Amino acid sequence: MTRAPRDTSPLPAPSGPYPPTQAMLAEPVPDDLRRAQADRLRKVWETPKGWRYVKAVNNSEVGKWYCLTALVFMLLAGIMALLMRLQLAVPEHDLISADRFNQLFTMHGSAMMFLFAVPMFEAVSILLLPGLLGARDMPFPRLSAFGYWCFLIGGVFVIGSILFDVAPRSGWFMYPPLATQDEGPGSDIWLLGLSFIEVASIAAAVELIVGTLKCRPPGMRVNIMPLYAWYVLVVGGMILFAFPPLIAGDFLFELERSFNWPFFDPERGGDPMLWQHLFWIFGHPEVYIIFLPSIAIAAMIIPTVARRPIFGYSWIVLSAVGTGFLSFGLWVHHMFTTGLPSISLGFFSAASEAVVIPTGIQIFAFLATLMAGRVKMTLPMLWISGALAIFTMGGLTGVMLAMAPFDFQAHDTYFIVAHLHYTLFGGMVFPVIAGVYYFFPFFQKKLMSERLGRWSFWLVFSGFNLCFLPMHLTGLWGMPRRVYTYPTGLGWDGLNMISTLGAFVVAAGFVVFVWDLIRPKKDQPQIPRNPWEAGTLEWTHDVPEETWGVRSIPHVTSRYPLWDQPGMQDRMDAGRYYLPDAQEGKRETLVTSVIDAEPVQVQRVTGPTWITHLAAGFTGGAFILPTFHLYPPAMVCGALAVCCILYWLWTSTARPPEADSKDVGLGLTLPTYAAGSASVGWWAMWITMLGDATAFASLVFGFFFYWTAAPNFPPEGAAHAVALLVALAALGLAGSWALTLGARRLNRSGLVGAARLCLGLAPLAAAGGAAALIGSVWTLDPESHVYPAVLWALTIWITVHAGVGVIMQLYCLAGSLFGKLTPRYDADLWNVSLYWHFVVLAALVTCAVMGLAPGAL
Ligand code: HEM
Numbered sequence: 001m002t003r004a005p006r007d008t009s010p011l012p013a014p015s016g017p018y019p020p021t022q023a024m025l026a027e028p029v030p031d032d033l034r035r036a037q038a039d040r041l042r043k044v045w046e047t048p049k050g051w052r053y054v055k056a057v058n059n060s061e062v063g064k065w066y067c068l069t070a071l072v073f074m075l076l077a078g079i080m081a082l083l084m085r086l087q088l089a090v091p092e093h094d095l096i097s098a099d100r101f102n103q104l105f106t107m108h109g110s111a112m113m114f115l116f117a118v119p120m121f122e123a124v125s126i127l128l129l130p131g132l133l134g135a136r137d138m139p140f141p142r143l144s145a146f147g148y149w150c151f152l153i154g155g156v157f158v159i160g161s162i163l164f165d166v167a168p169r170s171g172w173f174m175y176p177p178l179a180t181q182d183e184g185p186g187s188d189i190w191l192l193g194l195s196f197i198e199v200a201s202i203a204a205a206v207e208l209i210v211g212t213l214k215c216r217p218p219g220m221r222v223n224i225m226p227l228y229a230w231y232v233l234v235v236g237g238m239i240l241f242a243f244p245p246l247i248a249g250d251f252l253f254e255l256e257r258s259f260n261w262p263f264f265d266p267e268r269g270g271d272p273m274l275w276q277h278l279f280w281i282f283g284h285p286e287v288y289i290i291f292l293p294s295i296a297i298a299a300m301i302i303p304t305v306a307r308r309p310i311f312g313y314s315w316i317v318l319s320a321v322g323t324g325f326l327s328f329g330l331w332v333h334h335m336f337t338t339g340l341p342s343i344s345l346g347f348f349s350a351a352s353e354a355v356v357i358p359t360g361i362q363i364f365a366f367l368a369t370l371m372a373g374r375v376k377m378t379l380p381m382l383w384i385s386g387a388l389a390i391f392t393m394g395g396l397t398g399v400m401l402a403m404a405p406f407d408f409q410a411h412d413t414y415f416i417v418a419h420l421h422y423t424l425f426g427g428m429v430f431p432v433i434a435g436v437y438y439f440f441p442f443f444q445k446k447l448m449s450e451r452l453g454r455w456s457f458w459l460v461f462s463g464f465n466l467c468f469l470p471m472h473l474t475g476l477w478g479m480p481r482r483v484y485t486y487p488t489g490l491g492w493d494g495l496n497m498i499s500t501l502g503a504f505v506v507a508a509g510f511v512v513f514v515w516d517l518i519r520p521k522k523d524q525p526q527i528p529r530n531p532w533e534a535g536t537l538e539w540t541h542d543v544p545e546e547t548w549g550v551r552s553i554p555h556v557t558s559r560y561p562l563w564d565q566p567g568m569q570d571r572m573d574a575g576r577y578y579l580p581d582a583q584e585g586k587r588e589t590l591v592t593s594v595i596d597a598e599p600v601q602v603q604r605v606t607g608p609t610w611i612t613h614l615a616a617g618f619t620g621g622a623f624i625l626p627t628f629h630l631y632p633p634a635m636v637c638g639a640l641a642v643c644c645i646l647y648w649l650w651t652s653t654a655r656p657p658e659a660d661s662k663d664v665g666l667g668l669t670l671p672t673y674a675a676g677s678a679s680v681g682w683w684a685m686w687i688t689m690l691g692d693a694t695a696f697a698s699l700v701f702g703f704f705f706y707w708t709a710a711p712n713f714p715p716e717g718a719a720h721a722v723a724l725l726v727a728l729a730a731l732g733l734a735g736s737w738a739l740t741l742g743a744r745r746l747n748r749s750g751l752v753g754a755a756r757l758c759l760g761l762a763p764l765a766a767a768g769g770a771a772a773l774i775g776s777v778w779t780l781d782p783e784s785h786v787y788p789a790v791l792w793a794l795t796i797w798i799t800v801h802a803g804v805g806v807i808m809q810l811y812c813l814a815g816s817l818f819g820k821l822t823p824r825y826d827a828d829l830w831n832v833s834l835y836w837h838f839v840v841l842a843a844l845v846t847c848a849v850m851g852l853a854p855g856a857l
């Protein structure tokens with residue numbers, strides 16, 4: 001054991017001239033230095049070769065795998081769609097049984113939404129964001145890799161279930177009681193498999209938000225960052241607030257299915273409507289989570305083809321943020337027919353119409369840019385035009401459906417199927433394909449075929465309309481959705497046949513597209529780096545030749561630096577800007593301040609590893625094994641996953657650096673270590689906990705939902721949690737929090753021994769608190785009624801969080817004992833205290849609810 005140094009002097013601040021002057025930038029870099037720097041960089045950023053290639057964690061590799069995997073899931077879901085359309089081509093067809101058909105539409109919808117639409121956004125962003133921001137990589141490359149492997153494992157598990165005839169079959173929104181009473185593992189596969197993927201999605205969202213906030217190039221203030229980055233912030237934030245309610249819902253749902261706790265069972269006080277609320281609080285923002293990134297792709301392509309800056313930058317940003325906010329106030333329009341009071345109908349109907357305004361502003365800003373510019377109808381632009389046309393159509397039927405009386409008529413008919421596919425194709429599929437055509441040369445220096453691209457476009461565009469336009473009529477003529485067949489003579493026969501033909505034309509278009517994407521392009525000439533003459537930073541990347549991202553990180557003063565800052569590309573390549581070297585042989589990127597992007601720190605980023613695969617595999621086991629009721633092995637997997645993650649953190653994050661600061665070029669010296677709000681880790685923790693708090697809030701919402709909506713909550717004469725034990729629990733958990741905080745303060749001021757003592761006592765206080773909480777509900781039977789079940793659910797939530805908190809405290813203690821955490825280098829302690837702030841808040845709310853409920857209710 002090394003004795004921790006007691007040095008308490010503060011870490012150095014950035015020093016040296018900033019911003020760089022023209023004279024500094026004009027100074028040449030000697031040739032031999034240039035070559036030596038490039039060699040070192042190349043070595044550090046080398047991608048592993050051969051079978052070790054899968055160890056890579058670099059955003060360009062992980063991003064590519066992510067995109068391809070999401071695309072494959074999309075194609076599989078598309079094949080399911082074709083099977084359904086074959087079955088529906090003629091009346092009374094018996095190609096597919098009713099049960100199979102249920103599995104097909106459930107899996108098609110779920111896979112399209114959870115395995116394609118959302119992951120595709122994250123995949124594209126992981127691939128592009130460092131490029132757009134002139135960063136070397138994302139701040140936590142291993143986290144992206146971990147997210148990817150979780151996604152792959154979870155996705156294969158969920159989608160694979162259809163091959164074994166056990167796929168979920170209650171529709172993509174899994175309504176109880178249909179889904180709670182469904183025999184077989186289908187619903188569990190849906191709940192656990194998708195929760196697993198949602199956790200991975202949140203991890204990626206955290207990574208993307210921190211990347212956008214902290215890893216921009218020097219000078220790129222928030223008001224000049226590329227629009228795509230703004231959308232990443234908005235959508236990342238939405239994921240953080242939208243997914244947790246669903247995760248909380250999944251948690252309750254799985255408790256009901258596995259242990260018969262009656263959250264959604266009205267006979268024992270439960271209410272299936274709670275699931276509908278939680279699902280759609282997620283589900284409606286989800287639609288915008290899918291749609292906004294596509295707008296973002298359009299916002300990158302449109303200025304380039306129009307050869308002028310985007311029109312109304314600030315308006316677009318404001319409306320993106322506005323859409324994000326509004327989208328959380330619309331969810332009830334999916335529930336118009338559930339018998340809600342008419343005041344709710346009126347409110348949510350109006351709110352749903354209101355979202356047209358910010359959406360409209362964004363689209364008009366695009367049109368204005370196009371009209372003011374000299375547009376070249378390139379392939380990407382062709383697909384964007386298709387997107388705008390189709391999305392607008394879907395938007396118009398949306399305006400119709402937002403009117404409750406119309407919705408009463410159209411609900412659960414093919415009109416809805418038409419509407420949702422118009423918005424999803426226009427708002428997602430077309431823009432993504434436009435993005436593929438636009439960005440393909442960014443990572444291949446080859447163009448996709450103009451001829452095949454046009455073929456593909458016209459096939460998909462016409463096939464799509466052939467397939468889905470008639471469905472409006474089929475719906476209005478009364479054909480319900482989710483039926484595996486229909487009788488003849490109702491006037492639906494011809495329309496259905498046309499839809500099926502259309503679906504196959506779309507499929508043909510996709511075949512052309514996929515072929516164009518994967519066909520060998522060896523003989524095709526290489527094109528220059530920036531073929532579209534775009535103005536944004538990603539086009540400075542020299543891929544696939546070089547894996548370092550940018551040779552040096554530029555100083556940016558314009559929204560379109562490649563148009564407005566002449567000579568930038570040459571200076572970047574010459575290593576004239578920041579971080580042109582890797583003297584210590586470590587991967588590094590710059591961290592800048594949140595608003596003004598002033599350089600503040602050099603961040604070490606992690607390199608290739610196996611630990612992320614192991615961690616993802618065991619996490620997968622912990623989620624997947626319970627679907628087969630294999631609880632003990634699942635727990636073992638969970639424990640192993642925790643071990644892997646601890647090992648990964650221990651060996652790669654927040655390690656005291658070999659030197660406090662380093663020269664990053666242009667005379668600037670930056671610190672190499674940061675703790676507290678200056679560090680990216682702290683931001684990641686903050687953002688993660690915001691999502692975690694949202695999930696907790698959803699559980700509390702559940703409690704009050706039962707209280708206000710259920711007639712008998714808590715039931716007459718019900719037993720309550722033991723008040724004294726609840727009070728003790730609050731005391732114990734608050735004590736653990738205070739000890740953690742105390743440890744941080746003591747450690748900072750050099751009282752290392754006292755800090756260790758606090759860190760040793762804190763877990764005991766937490767364990768005592770959690771034990772008291774469990775004790776307070778111990779005699780209540782969660783199967784008997786929803787009231788004790790909710791108390792138990794809250795108890796489990798807090799206990800698990802306290803458990804994680806204890807692991808963190810012990811981790812810090814070990815860090816202190818082994819010299820990883822010292823008075824100067826205390827980033828871990830800051831992050832752990834931040835975690836405990838959230839835990840203590842949740843614990844106190846829980847104790848208040850449990851302790852005060854008997855009196856108040
Ligand atoms: C060629 C392309 C596509 C075809 C032919 C197609 C066809 C279908 C069909 C036949 C259904 C079932 C209708 C029913 O029985 O109620 C369906 C449902 C659905 N589709 Fe698609 N689809 C396509 C693409 C997409 C895409 C790209 C997405 C999303 C990004 C998507 C999302 C959904 C959703 C969410 C449902 C509802 C599932 C449910 O009712 O639980 N589809 N689609």
Ligand SMILES: [Cu+2]
Nearest residue numbers: 284330333334
């Ligand atoms: Cu909605």
